[in-house]
Amino acid sequence: MSVIISVEKLTKKFKNLIAVNQISFEVNEGEIFGFLGPNGAGKTTTINMICTLLSPTSGKAVLNGHDVTKERNQVRQCIGLVFQDPSLDVWLTAKENLEFHAMIYNIKSKTAKKRIDQILEIVELKDRKNDLVLSFSGGMKRRLEIARGLIHYPKVLFLDEPTLGLDPQTRNRVWEYIRNLQERENTTIFLTTHYMDEAENCDRISIIDMGKIIAIDTPENLKKKVMGDIITVETTNNKNLSKEIENKYGKSVFLYDNKIQFEVDDSERFIPQFIRESKEDILSISARKPTLDDVFLSLTGRKIRDESANSMGRMRTHIKMRRGHR
Amino acid sequence: MIRDLKGIYIIWLRDIKRFFRDKPRLISGIARPSLYLFILGSGLSSAFGMFGGREGDWYIDFIYPGILGMIVLFTSLFSSFSIVWDREFGFLKEILVAPISRTSIAVGKALSGSTLSLFQGIIMLFFAPLLRIQLNFFMIIKICLLILLTSFALTSLGILIASRMKSMQGFQMIMNFLVMPMFFLSGAMFPLKDLPKWLEYLVSINPLSYSIDAIRYVMLEDKTFLVNPLYMNILVISIFAVVMISAAILVFNLTD
Known part of the structure; x- marks a missing residue:
């Protein structure tokens, strides 16, 4: 080209x-x-x-x-x-x-x-x-x-x-x-x-x-560069599963709405393995690709339409993003 | 070169098309001069009649070329309003980003303004028989040439101003500020004889004075009101025209 x-x-x-x-x-x-x-x-x-x-x-x-x-x-x-x-x-x-x-x-x-x-x-x-x-x-x-x-x-x-x-x-x-x-x-x-x-x-x-x-x-690359995929799982026993994920895969999890959310590098390969090896009953599982919104947020600390974010706010979002929590 | 001529033609053509499509503008272009001519002209000439001396009718003869000059002044200067308008409504970008030279844009605009002024001037000439002013073919040709020269110069002045104006209001302000003094100090309304020194000076730096002086002389074939020799009038307007169009081209080339 x-x-x-x-x-x-x-x-x-x-x-x-x-x-x-x-x-x-x-x-x-x-x-x-x-x-x-x-x-x-x-x-x-x-x-x-x-x-x-x-x-x-x-x-x-x-x-x-x-x-x-x-x-x-x-x-x-x-x-x-x-x-x-x-x-x-x-x-x-x-x-x-x-x-x-x-x-x-x-x-x-x-x-x-x-x-x-x-x-x-x-x-x-x-x-x-x-x-x-x-x-x-x-x-x-x-x-x-x-x-x-x-x-x-x-x-x-x-x-x-x-x-x-x-x-x-x-x-x-x-x-x-x-x-x-x-x-x-x-x-x-x-x-x-x-x-x-x-x-x-x-x-x-x-x-x-x-x-x-x-x-x-x-x-695609931009989205990959910033973070992996975001996985949301629902089980009968969230507590046990959370521990399992943290111990076995070394991921920090985030609980909300009675669901577990965490980040993996490659959800296509991760999900089948995860389901096979999980000890708990999985009720639902979904993987979300990060959007460009996530990319912009992580690069600049601001949402693209959010023009009034002050520097303190930027800092906070930035730190949050680094930890992988949203 | 051919490319530039084509560019000039395109810019010119569009302005002409738009003028004839804009009915209110067309009508006001005809209504304004008739208003001045018939109401102001008739009113003032009966006033002059009342004071005795010469018959009041001479004033109609006198003011007719003045009104013609006024029409040319208004039409020429305000035709450059299209540049401000185009900037406001975005079309100027379409023109500026096109592969034609800025020079041809400025010249095209100057020519379209002169054409419109000439058109309005010719409409005015149709009133001449009604006022018992006799015009023959050669007089009309000479008058038209003078109108073209004058309006080319004045339109260029308008372009010069318009290309620096960002808002419509600003343009209107400047234009009114410029048009009225130019009109009053041009000898359109009163003869330029035996004026106070300061007024004479102001009149002499007004390019429109020379045009109206020339048009009046050609039209009335009478030297009573003539201030300068005809050749000098034409020379002054020509120099003014060259300076103005050069400045307009220069400024247009600098426009981002």
């Missing part, structure tokens, strides 16, 4: 704030790469720098072989963007918005016409193509924006919070479409999100907090 975006020590300072602090990473061609972090972590600032919308204070970013500060137009020609906030002209029709885009990206009008028809069909807006965007719902606008970002067949499609404010049904549709596209056109997709479940759709995730990247890996 070849590298399509490479970022080196990219930094953006605003007056008295370092929004992005010396971040470095690479994105491979054809992958879905996600930027995950709370609001204000520096996700949009980073995207804006890579998209030539913002000049970096220092550092370097290269996209498809073009330097984002020196070869802006070449970079712009090979990227598509879907912004966090709507960026359509509501006084133009859906079709006119796409035509404008095609013209500005220098696509021959014949080709453009074909692509516009095609893409409007895919995003299911064909029957509304001659209506002013003013009359569109939020979901329709978002779909139109994604369609627009694709008209010029970009090598990289940037999606800044692509499903923000959409209902779950539309969110799923948008995602279905994004994955489809990635498979069909081998388009590299770079997205930011603060929805954990959305981040799990990515091939690789970079977790960003306070302008710094704190981890980059596949969602």
